[in-house]
Amino acid sequence: MINIGNRIKEIRKSKNITASMLADQIGVAQSFISGIENGNKKCSLETLDSICTCLDISLAGFFREDAPELEPEFKKLLAASKNLTSQQRELITKFLETLE
Template sequence: MNIGLRIKELRKSKNITGNYLAEITGISQSIISRYERNIIEPPISSLEIICNALDITLYDFFASERNPILLNELVNIAIDLPEEKVNTLIQVAKDMNN
């Protein structure tokens, strides 16, 4: 999944500018921009804040027609992990996708 593109698509679907998303999340506009351009990956904690601002759940963010139950399980596991382990999980998933 392209997380940055997903953030941008959801933001635009709610007619929210990057500046306004930054304002309501407390995440700087430059960081939001870097997330959306996939320069950096947001930690789960930031994704939760963004999802709350967009009035969706993390499950909705990662929902996929392929297997939403499995994705929900992965999100629930990731929420309880320290950020370092979430980053490791993300890297493993990327490596498996290549």
């Protein structure tokens, strides 16, 4: 089972964000972030979502320890593809396959 506090600290440090910076971004006290990371405080799903947004990771990505975070270029492609029809996605997939 994932330790939420440790995971927050791990991601935060990998992005060179201090606990104080994270706290300022989501509007809580730095001691609250430290408390979560040390296992002394619990955070709501809403707070965790805010933390993930600040750390530029999805909630799903937060809980997937073994899956690497997508590169920004791939995130853009995924975001753009959400507005496409299934037929448009199929055409793009076929085009990409020709580039292999």
